[in-house]
Amino acid sequence: MTRKLIEQKKKEWENSALKKVLDKNPERKECFTTNSWLEAERVALPPEMDERQWLEKIGFPGEYPYTRGVQPTMYRGRFWTMRQYAGFGTAEESNRRYKYLLEQGQTGLSVAFDLPTQIGYDSDDEHSVGEVGKVGVAIDSLRDMEILFDGIPLDKVSTSMTINAPAAVLLAFYIALAEKQGVAKEKLRGTIQNDILKEYIARGTYIFPPQPSLRLITNIFEYCADEMPNWNTISISGYHIREAGSTAVQEVAFTLADGMTYVQAALDTGLDVDRFAGRLSFFFNAHNDLLEEVAKFRAARRIWAKIMKEKFRAKNPRSMMLRFHTQTGGSTLTAQQPDNNIVRVTIQALAAVLGGTQSLHTNSKDEALGLPTEDAVRIALRTQQIVAHESGVTNSVDPLAGSYFMESLTDKIEEKVWKYLDKIEQLGGMVPAIEKGYVQKELQDAAYRYQREIESGERVLVGVNQYTIKEEGQKDILRVDPSIQQKQMENLKQLRKERDNNAVNSALQALRNGARKESVNLMPFIVQAARAYATLGEICGILREEFGEYQEAVVL
Amino acid sequence: MPKRIRILIAKPGLDGHDRGAKYVARALKDAGYEVIYTGIRQSPQAIAKTAVQEDVDFVGLSLLSGAHNELFPEVVRLIRENGGENIIVFGGGVIPDEDIPFLKEQGVEVVFTPGAPMQDIIAFIEANKERTAH
Known part of the structure; x- marks a missing residue:
């Protein structure tokens, strides 16, 4: 569409109707921006593009560049996976919470590990x-x-595990558990986060x-390509x-730059791009600026598709699809008037759904x-169910497409992301960019x-720096029993007594030998150690000794 | 000329949430204090050692993982043990109200919870800086 006439008419409008109002009632602010300081136009105009450009940039869902979503029918086919991140205390307590969430209609599990587990230390360290x-x-x-x-058959659920540095170990535990349950590896569905670069950042x-x-x-990419075709090997976050x-x-x-680093690392080991790229998944945040967030998701899909096709020469369309999980923004929640957070989470959940997420944690x-x-967890899950069943936003695919403002914001985000990607490339890639x-x-x-x-x-946070009230004391806070460490320590002692320690030692020695040879895939060794009931801390301890x-890099 | 107030901002334990700690460190720097930031995942021993060696007046501990009842008192104890009798320790993070009396008993003078304005932290330092006499 050419915009000559529209632009001329806009000038006329600015000089007449708009001017009259502004003269009398100036706007609330000199400059309006999104939450992330992108300029928000007062009134967006139709984009300057012809039909061919429309097809290239926006096009149809399920088709390159996937701006409108990765599937042709999106939520008309099936809703996103409702997946609440949960876990605390002992395995028994967490198991009870998982069963509760499944009973309440949750459709996938998401395991939260404590910090020692996430950093490869046993509970008695x-x-x-x-x-x-x-x-x-x-x-x-x-x-x-x-x-x-316990009581959760692994062939019936998909499980996401927020585990990074020791991802290989927890995956090995999961595989060994499946063997004990009699479930074939090929049938396992789920995700490990496995994204180390954002841990450094x-x-x-x-x-x-x-x-x-x-x-x-x-x-892990290589092992799963062969053995676990339904497993998402990474969640680039x-x-x-x-x-x-x-x-x-x-x-x-930064997320896409991290993703490019993983793809390049896999290519460098000789893997073919289409053998692993289809199992890469992503994980984004949803904050309060609804339109900016939707534009962000759309832009991210379009950019990743281009990167995979043009830079990494992927041929399989699945390799080009940015599939992602979303969690609403933890840092946007306020300790003050906490009920208000239900409203924030609703806006954020809408952003994720309007942005085409594949799964969601509220x-x-x-x-x-x-x-x-x-x-509180039940209300959060109900929020998703209300968005799914009652809001109506799931009836049409990418329903905000074609909004002048939405398309211009999507373009603006894309342009600024490419600039960052260029800059990071100039610095030698993401690893040097982080190290510097x-x-x-x-x-x-x-x-x-x-x-x-x-x-x-200047920025209003409702209940925090405006509209404050005298707060009543906090109530109903979930507390973790401090005796848990003691309990875990006793269990470990028992385990070390009962297991076949010769089998453990020889599995750990084999792992150490493998670690010393760069070309060896360590996954089979870690799985063997897991089967023998080697602990997380023992396995990571060997790797700490070998890898450092x-x-x-403290930056202030 | 009076000595400039020196503040150590530290992250004990395994918690990686450093947005708050870094913000406070930078804002204190902008307010004219000398600020040292430890980085994440510091042991109580390392924090106490740095505090005493660097001759700081205040130590601000930040923790969002829930391990404050174990780790904050341990840092205070080790600071005292290492000769930092006059160092004032304060805390911040996701800390339930009902834990604060215990932490105070253990020598953490004040705890700033989510949403606490920077001016409160600065006011605390200004009100107490004379007590850290050298």
């Missing part, structure tokens, strides 16, 4: 003091996994330096980057105070600016 069972469930060995999934549960970490990741304070543009840019209203209670502190600095400047705006009152540990 000196580093684990105070942290056992706190932010997730404590898993020390296959024995804990048996309890965690934003999340902090790293163990090894980048190179051996990338080796473990590509070992922008979520935590955004939580750490990045803008929406940075969230997409946060509970009490998560600025601590772990969510069962009641560039990524962290960019992110922190945005986080600082954002918080400054809240402090100055990452030291944070």
Whole structure:
């Protein structure tokens, strides 16, 4: 469409009708921006594009470049997977919470591990003091996994595990558990997060330096390509980057740059792109600026499709599809007037659905105070169910497409993401960009600016810096029993007594030998150690000795 | 000339949520204090050692993982044990109200919970800086 006449008419409108109003009633602000400081036009115009360009940029769902979604029918076919991240305390307690969530209509599991598990320490390690069972469930060995999934057949659920540095170990526990349940590996469905680069940037549960970490990741890609065709081998995550304070543009840019690093690492080991790329998945955040978030998801899909097709020469369409999980924004929740968080989560859930997510976690209203209670989790799940069944936004695919503002915002985000990707390439890729502190600095400047705006009152947070009330004391906070560490320690002692320690030692020795040869895929060795009931800390301990540990580049 | 106030912002335990710690560190720097930030995943021993060696006046501990009842008192204890009698320790993070009296008893002077404005933290430092006499 050419816009000559429209632009001329717009000028006339600005000089007459608009001017009259502005003269009398100036707007609330000089400049309107999105949550991430992208300029928001007062009135967007139809984009300048012909039919061919429309087909190339927007097109149809399920077709390249997937701007409108990765499937032709989206939620008309089936809703997203409702997947609440959960886990705390012991495996028994978490198992009860999973069964509760499944009874309430949740359609997938998502395991939260405690910090010692995420960093490869057993519950009896000196580093684990105070942290056992706190932010997730404590898993020390296959024995804990048996309890965690007791009564949950692994061929009937899809399980997502938020595990990164020791992802190979938890995957091995899961495989060994499936063997015990009599479920074939090929049937297992689920995801491991397995995204180490964002741990260096934003999340902090790293163990090894980048190179051996990338080796473990590509070992998993290769192993699963052969043995576990339904497993998502990685969930390349922008979520935590955004939580750490990045803008929406940075969230997409850094995540896709991380993704490119993993693809390149796998190609470097000789894997064919279409053998593994179809199992890559992504994980994004959904914040409160509804339109910006929807545009972000659409832009991310379009950019990834181009990268996979043009840079990495993927041939299989599945390799080009950005499939993603979304979690609503934890950092947007307020400790003040926590009921208001239900409303925030609703807006964010809508953004994720209007943006075409494949699965969704909605946060509970009490998560600025601590772990969510069962009641709060139920409301969060009901929020998704209301969006799915009652809001009507699921009836049409990509229903915001063609909104002048939506398309222009999608283009704007895309353009700014490409600029970041170019810059990161100039720095030699994501690993050097992280080691130099560039990524962290960019992110922190945005986080600082954002918080400054809240402090100055320029940015309104309802219930925090405006519309405050005298708060009553917090109630109904879920507390983790502090005796859990003791319990886990006793279980470990028992385990070390009962298992065949010769089998453990020889499995660990084989793993050590494998680790010393770069070309060896470590997955079969780790699975063997898992079967023998070697603990997480023992397996990671061997790898720590062989690979060394990452030291944070502290950037302020 | 009076010595500039020195503040150590530290992350004990395994928690990687450092957005708040980094914001507070930077905002204190902008407010004219000398600020040292440890980075994440520091042991109580390492924090206490840095606090004493760097001769700081205040130590701000940030934790969002729920391990504050175990780790904050341990940091205070080790600071005192290492000769930092006058160092004032404060805390921040996701910390339930009902834990605060216990933490205070253990020597954490004040706890800033989510949404606490920066000016409260600065006011606390200004009100107490004389007590960290050298």
